[in-house]
Amino acid sequence: MKSAIILLAFACAAAAQPGVSAPQIGRILDDAGAIRSVFGLPGSFVLGDASNAQRVRRAPPSKEGSIPRRTPFCASCLEAGVVSAAFSESTGILKTSTALLAVDAQNQVLASMDTPDGAALISTFNGPAALIYLPSSQTLYRWSGASFNQIAFDATQFSGDVISIAGTGGDTADFLVQRSDGLWRLSAALSTGAVISAEALPGVSAPA
Numbered sequence: 001m002k003s004a005i006i007l008l009a010f011a012c013a014a015a016a017q018p019g020v021s022a023p024q025i026g027r028i029l030d031d032a033g034a035i036r037s038v039f040g041l042p043g044s045f046v047l048g049d050a051s052n053a054q055r056v057r058r059a060p061p062s063k064e065g066s067i068p069r070r071t072p073f074c075a076s077c078l079e080a081g082v083v084s085a086a087f088s089e090s091t092g093i094l095k096t097s098t099a100l101l102a103v104d105a106q107n108q109v110l111a112s113m114d115t116p117d118g119a120a121l122i123s124t125f126n127g128p129a130a131l132i133y134l135p136s137s138q139t140l141y142r143w144s145g146a147s148f149n150q151i152a153f154d155a156t157q158f159s160g161d162v163i164s165i166a167g168t169g170g171d172t173a174d175f176l177v178q179r180s181d182g183l184w185r186l187s188a189a190l191s192t193g194a195v196i197s198a199e200a201l202p203g204v205s206a207p208a
Helices: 002-016
Strands: 024-029 035-041 044-047 082-087 091-096 099-104 108-114 121-124 130-134 139-143 148-151 161-167 172-179 182-189 195-200
Touching: 082 121, 091 121, 091 130, 099 130, 121 161, 130 161
Parallel strands: none
Antiparallel strands: 024 035, 035 044, 082 091, 091 099, 099 108, 121 130, 130 139, 139 148, 161 172, 172 182, 182 195
């Protein structure tokens, strides 16, 4: 307990002193829908101040396969408006009510595209790639590191509602699907969109 208090005091003091800053260890989506940086050490965290946020300047929507220009962005404190977010070490994928955005580790907007209203299910990998599923339109996208590209995919073959997604970094992705008879785990090939395996998960239920 004493060690934890010392670590917390160190992180707070470092963040408060001019010219001294605690290391940034990640970013989170808070309850107000704002993206905030997390500073400190394991077990001792300090959040960036969302009150000093600047409005995000979106990059112009890009065509599939194109490399968009980077646009300045304050990722340490993004004003409320993000409904879903996921971060890897090098990339952040953000979903607002009307757009999907990718940002890099230097808080620059890499690309953006208009999307239907609603949340997103996002799976990030160790590298720049990510998978994004939009339940409202039942569409699946891959972030390549340069652009968002839609994957040929028919969600109706799942016969249920997709509630979670996990990419493998290869050609397959796993989906948790809520069906009328319970929760299922299905794997699909990203190259074809076809289901390649299905497994019922008896005794397992999704959060209410």
